[in-house]
Amino acid sequence: MNITDLISSIDLNQVGQEMRRLISRLYPICRSITGNGFRETLDIIKEYIPLEVHEVSTGTKVFDWTVPKEWNIKDAYIKNCKGERVVDFLQSNLHVVSYSVPVRKKMSLSELKGHLFTLTDHPDWIPYRTSYYKEDWGFCLSHNQFLALNDEEYEVCIDTSLEDGHLTYGEYCIQGTSEEEFLISCHACHPSLCNDNLSGMALATCLASSLMPLSLRYSYRFLFIPGTIGSITWLTLNEKKTSRIKHGLVVACVGDSGKSTYKKSRKGEAEIDKAVIHALKETGQPFEVIDFFPYGYDERQYCSPGFNLPVGCLMRTPHGRYPEYHTSADNLDFVKLEFLQNSFLKYLSVVNITENNKKYLNQNPKCEPQLGKRGLYEAIGGQKESAVSQFAMLWVLNLSDGHHSLLDIAERSSLRFEIIQNTADILARRHLLVEC
């Protein structure tokens, strides 16, 4: 079975349910860029795909960075003078600023306030904050919770550890015919946030498990890594391998109701850029293409000038463009089955294009070959309308000069890639085309 067969036979509803279920299981876990929450997450994903788990020691130099201490959390709360938990980590793991140092202290509201973060615009939502590379601590809470705090003494407890340990990441490579790779990378370091980026992790997992049994042209490498430091670490450890990366996509924010958005690779005209844009065009659904910019997700590392890999980011609404982004409102309700399915199908279409985007040489380049004698042409000529399939044959033959790929031909002819691909198959079987 190949990718084209898969697309025609896949039960999208089942895949969608599976993504939803995985997101629900991962949602309660308190992840950060290191620690047991990340390990627990990979353990669950391992139930779906045979992930290889890597542990990189604290203190390891990774380009300009250093693998940080490992962070783990048991509990955290703010108790009022009655001993009631007015802010409670057990209610939401967003309540604690990620990477907060251990604290156990009594303090006045005014002293505490410097460590509290709220969202005045959305008084019911808890913001998400981190302090990875500067030792600090804090609590996030809804603005309504904040307003209810009395001017009294509070007992603050953050039961965390920040110690030498490891940075953990998951990697899974499906071997294709070629050593050339298609990289699918997602950040897996966010705690209870669904669109950013449990949706990406679920899509990557189900994509991997769908591709696993297929006959594939490219090898597919899936990375589940902590944002920024994870891609920097992987690139440090795998610098030599990066030249194999022919195509790449960062998967993030794929479950919201917004239209699909493709952020191009830094190269801008890489095959992956053309393939994604063509796939989105073919859906007939609205979409947006934006040029590369050097902030966002891990594409900023893959596309740093020293690597400049052909890695784009295919998402729905980009980070920071929806109010729920990095708040407790990015929850299980925010991510919908239909949008996860829709995103998944688009990823499959992109894979289908890159898998099949070959160049052929017309074996009868001088004048058209006689299609009729091969049964490839309507016998009675002169009709005003000719079947699409005949136009496709003429396009493929005319442009199969060694310079145009099937994707180029699809673009040039305004015909669907699938039609061009099928046509090339038929013509190759009749020895009218040979793959370059």
Place this chain on the structure above:
Amino acid sequence: MNITDLISSIDLNQVGQEMRRLISRLYPICRSITGNGFRETLDIIKEYIPLEVHEVSTGTKVFDWTVPKEWNIKDAYIKNCKGERVVDFLQSNLHVVSYSVPVRKKMSLSELKGHLFTLTDHPDWIPYRTSYYKEDWGFCLSHNQFLALNDEEYEVCIDTSLEDGHLTYGEYCIQGTSEEEFLISCHACHPSLCNDNLSGMALATCLASSLMPLSLRYSYRFLFIPGTIGSITWLTLNEKKTSRIKHGLVVACVGDSGKSTYKKSRKGEAEIDKAVIHALKETGQPFEVIDFFPYGYDERQYCSPGFNLPVGCLMRTPHGRYPEYHTSADNLDFVKLEFLQNSFLKYLSVVNITENNKKYLNQNPKCEPQLGKRGLYEAIGGQKESAVSQFAMLWVLNLSDGHHSLLDIAERSSLRFEIIQNTADILARRHLLVEC
């Protein structure tokens, strides 16, 4: 006399009448891709230009194709039980599917129906159908004729022969100073159809007879060939010569009332493409430019990837975009004098541009030459308006750096090619320019 002189002195009305007259004479003949109708057609054209007639034997291999048997027809009809001809080839040669095999048989209406072709949308028109490469037979008739057929037995006669013979084509080359050629090709295989393509044959004939007496830079090769198999045959027999083809146009559908349409060569940016587009722009009349696509007329052979010649197609309404296309309604009324004249003039303009589109070198490239001392500049300076001719001189001098052709300069300056051409002539005569 050169092409520019011709344009300024030509009697367009006379040329138009001549084209109309030729179309009227050729209209009744039953042409097909081979046979006596084609020969008779060339004989008439020979009265205008010294056409060389080539005969290529049935069975000759021409690239992937084989020259077919020769087809000739004497008569064809469907008679009802009263012996009346209800469909009669003598009334219209469109009534018989071209290349129909001989038939002489009685049959019921239901058996006959599988061989009848009509146009339900235009119940008064007879469609045009062919079956060149699959042995079959059929009749074309108006839908009203079809509806009038009773359920009775019919006598069907197609008195044709399909035998070893020849494919015939006409060729005429006017020798210019250069061995480089301008190819003008038209298909001459359609029976009583006026716009497609008696108009093209008439235009090509009159263009050839107009260019014949001129001093020409390029050699002009005119081809009157059966569609598809004709160009394939010519390309097979003349493969070596094709490298001489510097410019080329397929002439078709040049007599209808639609706006001019230029279908670019596969190269897309060839000099012929620029020249035609510039000529059309200069008319101030509406026109359309369309990118190359690998179906249509013989440009699909000239632009097959193994040749990729700079051959476009300058027509009015493209094939298949007007309802009369390939029906009996493409008749003598459909093609109008004024549109034939208008198309003819556009062809002359294109020839004028390519004939004169040279590159020059400014002999005083450092600063402007002093035009005033040569009497080329107004003596009293400071006026707000300077004559177009002075701007033209400055443009030609500034851009004559060996990289810009006169057509480039006309495009860049938004001045008419004729002005740029005249200006270059003046400056060259004063030794301010030298042709590259």
Place this chain on the structure above:
Amino acid sequence: MNITDLISSIDLNQVGQEMRRLISRLYPICRSITGNGFRETLDIIKEYIPLEVHEVSTGTKVFDWTVPKEWNIKDAYIKNCKGERVVDFLQSNLHVVSYSVPVRKKMSLSELKGHLFTLTDHPDWIPYRTSYYKEDWGFCLSHNQFLALNDEEYEVCIDTSLEDGHLTYGEYCIQGTSEEEFLISCHACHPSLCNDNLSGMALATCLASSLMPLSLRYSYRFLFIPGTIGSITWLTLNEKKTSRIKHGLVVACVGDSGKSTYKKSRKGEAEIDKAVIHALKETGQPFEVIDFFPYGYDERQYCSPGFNLPVGCLMRTPHGRYPEYHTSADNLDFVKLEFLQNSFLKYLSVVNITENNKKYLNQNPKCEPQLGKRGLYEAIGGQKESAVSQFAMLWVLNLSDGHHSLLDIAERSSLRFEIIQNTADILARRHLLVEC
């Protein structure tokens, strides 16, 4: 002090007043392409900047041209039979066609008429006319003056001399660190015409005096020359030096109320073209960019194909596009303080961009450098909004690959050049960037 410091500290009002004052002083002088009016003008400019004055003898060959005779004028008038001066050079130096030969003669109105020039559309305005390269004479007068002339005998006197002498021009070069030059050229040959081009002379003078004390990367060469023959003469005498010219601008028509207009260099994509367009975009004010054309001011010589220097023209309303152009209505009222200031500031911005438009190499090209450990990044991550300065850092780092200049980065990021420039400074000081 460098150009950036200058921009932040300059008293624009003072510069504007200075330009106005200089224009007022120069306005009454009768300039032409040679002669004492031109010398007197340079003497006044020498009060502001240490101009080097060059004298080139009549008869000197300059490329295709010859330095003309020197022209001087004492008086000119037309007296009626009552002895009244009905046209009087002492009232306006526009009354005499520049380079008129000496005349002292009585003549009838009808004979005189062939030497009179008026503007019927603007009956109160005196036109400006010249006859440099053809020996002739004439008077310019308002159409109302003309209509008031009776049919009587007139005494015509033009007390001029046209003798071997010199062509005079002024030149001033500020030495920068580099031998590469920024050329600022203005024509200084027009008599009492303010926008064309006392405004340009005033702007060039004040720009030179402002740049004089600065630390500069480029050398700045200012030319005050007669139009056409002046640039041809300078280019002849300095042909070898022209390869040093990295950027250039012709300054003209910079005091009217129209929007800024930039006429691109012949190259079209030179750094000066990009710099000016970027500077104009950043103003947020309307502006127009026009492609090079080979007439206008001295850019036509600098951009002749044998030189093809990167010299554009930054003006307000282009020559010939305002009715006051080359008439007595281009007077002191036509040129306004605010527009002179506005133009001046735009020139400073262009200089700022070219002075600072360097290429850098990111010293940590593989993945992002860790900005946080250098205090360059907000410590608490996860906020929705990140400061512009952080985006700027990421842009500069990502695109500092040796191929992109700071101007390229500003364009690509849609951030102001100043922000990009400051960011590059900060990053270079931290050794994250090194200039290429």
